[in-house]
């Protein structure tokens with residue numbers, strides 16, 4: 001049986017919507033837990049609980065590795081298959097989320113995630129102040145995909161510096177798989193830097209972007225296995241499988257897509273195959289780093305961007321540690337996270353014995 005390692009998990013039936021609202025607080029060891037609100041269909045609400053547990057633990061790793069004084073949490077609203085969200089029901093759901101977040105008295109703040117937008121955060125903000133990522137004109141830090149793309153670019157520079165002796169991405173061959181909110185912005189940034197791009201997406205309408213940027217267009221699997229220097233998974237999780245890794249032709253993988261490894265063992269497989277893998281929780285931390293700095297720490301936009309750019313140094317340091325200690329970057333990252341959490345954890349209470 002696996003160990004229950006979360007601090008608190010709250011599951012409530014939304015008073016207005018009747019839908020299960022799940023908030024998992026994985027850790028507040030480093031400070032208030034943060035993590036987005038996922039609103040999507042599940043065959044069984046318990047799959048939503050599994051997602052909340054897994055994603056909140058991922059947020060702990062993301063915050064710790066990014067040097068943020070925050071822990072990991074996540075909200076999931078598990079909608080039954082086929083349920084159509086009318087505007088009125090959506091508003092009810094968001095107010096139910098707000099009440100559940102408010103119940104935790106500031107131990108956790110929510111934000112946008114799959115299925116929710118900055119405008120939804122404004123609605124949540126009508127009932128609780130513990131919310132991040134509202135639009136800029138509503139006092140929030142806005143669309144997180146912009147800093148997430150900038151953080152990914154910073155990670156790619158670090159990998160370029162390590163592999164090729166220069167962080168300059170001009171002429172570097174890069175495949176971006178998934179050109180949605182983050183992937184499209186990143187592709188534009190890479191094109192502006194002079195990278196040679198391969199783009200892929202399941203949505204054929206995204207082909208127009210490759211035409212606009214002068215990039216090659218491939219089906220997702222061909223883009224994943226393209227002959228490039230750097231591969232950027234920017235769609236869904238689970239793309240790095242035991243089947244696909246032996247076919248990879250890139251030197252390194254660094255992308256924002258959450259939970260890229262189909263199983264934990266794939267990290268070693270990548271290493272054995274000679275491919276550097278920078279964990280998604282390091283690469284994709286730009287959005288949360290920016291939101292926390294600007295909204296919770298009351299920093300300026302420049303402070304927020306500096307936090308995002310710091311991902312380049314974090315990745316460079318981890319690559320150096322991995323090289324000098326003979327470990328993988330993923331192992332070096334796990335150690336960094338463990339160290340941060342251990343040094344911040346309160347000392348265990350001394351056992352008192354009587355009699």
Ligand SMILES: NC(=O)c1ccc[n+]([C@@H]2O[C@H](COP(=O)([O-])OP(=O)(O)OC[C@H]3O[C@@H](n4cnc5c(N)ncnc54)[C@H](O)[C@@H]3O)[C@@H](O)[C@H]2O)c1
Nearest residue numbers: 144145148178180181182201202220235256257258284287
């Ligand atoms: N938005 C953020 O700020 C942020 C922050 C951290 C991590 N992430 C992660 O980055 C990833 C992308 O996020 P996003 O906000 O751009 O999502 P998005 O939904 O806007 O874009 C995802 C894109 O991937 C495409 N896609 C879906 N399945 C695919 C497949 N099998 N192969 C190729 N393309 C496929 C979609 O058509 C879409 O264009 C997600 O895993 C997300 O969890 C996002």
